[in-house]
Amino acid sequence: MGQIKLNQVTKSFGDVEVIPPLDLTIEDGEFAVFVGPSGCGKSTLLRMIAGLEDLTSGSVEIDGTDATTTPPAKRGLAMVFQSYALYPHMSVRKNIAFPMRMAGVDQAEQDRRIKAAAEALNLTDYLDRRPGQLSGGQRQRVAIGRAIVREPSAFLFDEPLSNLDAALRVGMRLEICEMHDRLKTTMIYVTHDQVEAMTMADKIVVLQAGVIEQVGSPLELYHKPRNVFVAGFIGSPKMNLISGAEAEKHGARTIGIRPEHIDVTGDSGLWQGVVGVAEHLGSDTFFHIHNTGLAETITVRAPGEVSFDNGDVIHLSPRLDQLHRFDAQGLRIE
């Protein structure tokens, strides 16, 4: 059980309101990702759910009970921090045992859960080491182990993979997803990395300046961004946003087209430009195109190897059925 409901929650630091009134429900068993640029309030929101940050107003419900004033220790949630936040003076075993020790779980049960967690997280050989003797990836596993053994009603992750290198990050991402499939426990995951959000989430919550811009499944956000901000934030490389005469032709203030929805040819197309930078990745080729008269740079993602080079004149054909249109307020026009 782990439904989490935020009712009209706000947060102010002094006179600065970082989170204006906000409502959000995260269903039991859901993997929700809070994503947004740094300073958008996503970590603050998570800390408010955890109880580490007081609410200025509004209420937090966990499993239908008001938990607004419940101390973090009593909310039945487990949290994994970006900095791992392991206890440096305790062995891995004691780190993992700590929440059970606080809860007064008997020794035999503690040992059983430590063994299970260590096996699931490949930590069996490291149980007697101190955190200082482990690599970043291993430390993060210990932090996850410490969260699992609590058998919480929900897991809270605060940018847990940000301190890891790229390769390790992909591996841990998969492990967390598998863990979610296995445990089926509610997870709330905060990240600024939209790739993490897209690959892991059942539900993405896009935040900007404390305001929820859109809530939806990864593909809903990809195909139907509610506004210009979400359109620009979700997807990599970023969606091309074009305003001016070209947008007006389509009856919009701004139009958006994703780099993968533009075809390139050498001879004919709707638009024309000069290749500024061509990035050949093998699987894809990214072109950053200048002098189109539309926007400073148009980015195109062509599948496979496409042999245009810097300085070549190139023709672009946007797939018009994939065009996104936005009005003067930046909202989507259906």
Add this chain to the structure above:
Amino acid sequence: MARAVTQRRKIINTAVAWSIGLLIFFPILWTILTSFKTEAQAISDPPVFLAFDWTLENYSVVMERSNYMRFLWNSVIIAGGSTILGIIVAVPAAWSMAFVPSARTKDILLWMLSTKMLPAVGVLYPIYLIFIKLGILDTRTGLVIVLMLMNLPIIVWMLYTYFREIPGEILEAARMDGASLKEEILYVLTPMAVPGIASTLLLNFILAWNEAFWTLNLTAAKAAPLTAFIASYSSPEGLFYAKLSAASTMAIAPILVLGWFSQKQLVSGLTFGAVK
């Protein structure tokens, strides 16, 4: 960053360092040497350095004349008691200042420190009167309380500095793991701050041990510690340098030994956080 140093430079540096060290240590060395001289040799001109008749007579006179063990015991109780009491009061105070600061925390810290700038004699009269009223003049309890209060600003400041080095997220993790405030301080904060707490304990024990103003003014016979023991040898019947030196040596010996064995801890504690 390592820098290349020539052999000659190294020798000069070492010689200079040793000279300064010896210069600082010289008064203590001289006191110890004088304690083994006769009264005549102690004041001879020119002074004798090592070539004198070594004698233990001063020590036996001092031991005969005063009850050294009682003074020593008083010193241990007063210094130890005030330090432990100070830590018990200061840990929660420093915790709140370091981890849940208010808008006025900085002001409170500075105000606390400013009390150390006041000459102690300025409050002697009121404290003396309070002591009489409470009936704690010339008691160890009274001195434990007054020395604890005198050193509290330093204890809080030191602990505050150490606690600030501990990442708040670790304490938050403890809170998420179900630890109460007491458990958080006991099982997570304190063990992590052990080096800092240990050097705070040591430094304050030394400060309290050496404290002479309050111990001399607020004690007479019963609660007098070793500082009063030394002072009793600068007597009206004339100065007996050799005996005074013997008494001084006996008074500083325990703290000197303690300081010697814990110097590594003290230095690492005092420079804790200076380099990140």
